Amino acid sequence: MGTRSFYVYILASHIGGTLYIGVTNDLIRRVGEHKLKIADGFTKQYDVNRLVYFETFEDIEQAIRREKRLKKWPRAWKISLIEKDNPDWNDLYPEIAAGGG
Structure with missing residues (x-):
């Protein structure tokens, strides 16, 4: 048991819309906070709350490095990263919140 997971995730406002990249140790809670607009800031201002991509890591340092790298990538x-596994930019949150992730 004891293995902790960390997530790098990408949120979008809509297909082809504004993107946000973040890192968390609780993907369901964190995306839920974005959806409820609990945290003031970028995602609330631009209505960015559709989970379109995420990766799982066992090491927080790896996750942070990946997040920083993705943030520097060209749009x-x-x-392309999103559309490789999620060509329709579906919101993955209902699936993971129901226990699929």
């Missing part, structure tokens, strides 16, 4: 690369 086209980020879109």
Whole structure:
């Protein structure tokens, strides 16, 4: 048991819309906070709350490095990353919140 998971995630406002990249140790809670607009800031201001991509890590340092790297990527690369596994930019949150992730 004891293995902790960390997540790098990408939120979008809509298909082809504004993107936000973050890192968390509780993906369901964190995306839920974005959806409820609990945290003031970028995602609330631009209505960015559709979970379109995430990766899982066992090491927080790896997750933070990946988040920083993705933030520096050109937008086209980020879109390709999303569309590789999620071509329709579906919101993945209902699936993971129901226990699928």
